[in-house]
Amino acid sequence: MFSARTYTLSPSEAALQERQWVAKCREGDESALGMLIARHRNRLLRTAANLLRDRHEAEDVSQEAFLKAFRELHKLRDDRAFSGFLYRICVRLCMDRLRLKRAETTEFDSVEPHQGGNVENRIVIEKLLAQLPAELRATLVLREMEQLSYEEVATVMNVPIGTVRSRLHTARERFRKLWVEAVGEQ
């Protein structure tokens, strides 16, 4: 495995280093490629896993995101923006998969009311998340699990901040209603 030696660097130094790696990567330098992978793989993998709720699919999508980013490196005007560029690609790929999954599951099994249990809760919440449209689900996950700011969510999803606000509001409301239906709190 590659290891990114970034622990002693300040953010500006890390950005400078990343810029150099991207420039080298354009020229086909394999070690720079490895460094970029090492720096970004964990974050990408975590986001993909939270969006897709599947570890193996998350690995596949994150690798696809890397591939696409390296393939479209010539489109990147500013080498410092590689991190955001890569992250955006990953989120979009995840959303494409979510849309595809949603289209495949035309009829969703209704969630039976249940009581307690961490594993059960996890399963129930994953099922509830699966009932939300891809855009709402992605907005909710990026905000609540990934702790991104409204601006970051807007940039990643390529929508205005107002849209993020309204989507988040709708997503939280719908998720609460689904949760109440599933758990039978109300």
Added chain:
Amino acid sequence: MPNCRKFRRLCLEREDRELRPRETAFVDSHREACDPCRIQEAASVNSLNMLRAITMTVQPSDSYDSKLVRRVKIDRGRDRFAYWFPGIVSAGIASFAMFALLQLVTSSHPVKPFIDRSAGAQNFAAPDQIEPRLLLAPEAPRSITR
């Protein structure tokens, strides 16, 4: 119920910003007074807490990097091939055309017209209109030996 609507709006906004003291006081007083809003607030908080609780922290598998690097190499190779492919195909077509042209120019086989001059015909005749004739070679003198 304008107060309930305001309460629910503030409950959602509380997730993203800190409420002002007046807003906090309103939320607290309304919670005490309105049962449905209290229940809804609890459900909302619970659902979001549950959602945050199932955040996944995934570590990449051991073969993650090697697999990815291999995929990048294959992808780059494919890109290179895709870049040269139209040129290779054009060159192939051009060379084939040149070869065919050269074959045409250099072939010197005379074309025989279907004219039966011995029969006195002046025009071209189709092969099936030509009467078949058996042309025998002149007989060689036989030597009779007894």
